[in-house]
Amino acid sequence: xxxxxxxxxxxICKSGTSVKIECRSLDFQATTMFWYRQFPKQSLMLMATSxxxxxxxxxxxxxxxxxxxxxxxxxxxxxxxxxxxxxDSSFYICSVRAGTxxxxxxxxxxxxx
Amino acid sequence: xxxxxxxxGPVTLSEEAFxxxxxxxxxxxxxxxxxYVQYPGEGLQLLLKATKAxxxxxxxxxxxxxxxxxxxxxxxxxxxxxxxxAVYFCALRSSSGSARQLTxxxxxxxxxxx
Numbered sequence: 001x002x003x004x005x006x007x008x009x010x011x012i013c014k015s016g017t018s019v020k021i022e023c024r025s026l027d028f029q030a031t032t033m034f035w036y037r038q039f040p041k042q043s044l045m046l047m048a049t050s051x052x053x054x055x056x057x058x059x060x061x062x063x064x065x066x067x068x069x070x071x072x073x074x075x076x077x078x079x080x081x082x083x084x085x086x087x088d089s090s091f092y093i094c095s096v097r098a099g100t101x102x103x104x105x106x107x108x109x110x111x112x113x
Numbered sequence: 114x115x116x117x118x119x120x121x122g123p124v125t126l127s128e129e130a131f132x133x134x135x136x137x138x139x140x141x142x143x144x145x146x147x148x149y150v151q152y153p154g155e156g157l158q159l160l161l162k163a164t165k166a167x168x169x170x171x172x173x174x175x176x177x178x179x180x181x182x183x184x185x186x187x188x189x190x191x192x193x194x195x196x197x198x199a200v201y202f203c204a205l206r207s208s209s210g211s212a213r214q215l216t217x218x219x220x221x222x223x224x225x226x227x
């Protein structure tokens with residue numbers, strides 16, 4: 001199966017700053033990666049589908065200018081939370097699909113103060 | 114649209130107790146059903162899956178049966194261990210072409226005490 005590594009595991013930032021989260025597929029070339037967000041005691045919600053070499057596809061209600069996704073290579077996708085606010089505090093998880101199975105990173109806990 | 118409803122936690126059990134975590138779903142067509150487990154500090158890992166009605170997925174002593182008549186996929190284990198402490202997510206993947214992403218339940222935190 002694919003090994004997916006996310007970095008950082010947790011980050012604290014000040015309001016108004018931007019934060020970049022990296023998702024790496026270590027042993028699988030992923031043309032598509034998925035970004036999820038999880039609020040406490042709620043489901044993982046798909047935010048966007050990251051496509052290598054092209055624009056990401058965002059789910060309804062997700063601000064593309066706030067959550068910038070770049071998928072510049074087959075092994076790396078990044079999610080940048082721009083001008084972060086406390087309501088952006090959440091758990092962000094990336095995923096790679098290899099065949100019919102999905103593989104997940106360990107997640108990034110973002111806290112905006 | 115698709116949705117997954119799973120038993121709210123947290124669930125706390127003693128070692129060797131019987132575990133059931135309920136999961137029901139709403140979906141069009143014939144979805145595939147999954148249970149994922151997330152151990153502390155790690156990513157979600159596939160625990161088991163079932164792709165059609167009456168299939169039983171099993172792994173590490175855990176089982177779940179795809180019940181189309183009750184739209185359920187309850188997770189069971191006969192004797193839990195401390196090492197089973199984790200968050201468990203029920204999920205489905207729609208069979209329709211454009212909606213082949215995973216829809217998750219809210220997760221159930223399981224703590225097993227020695």
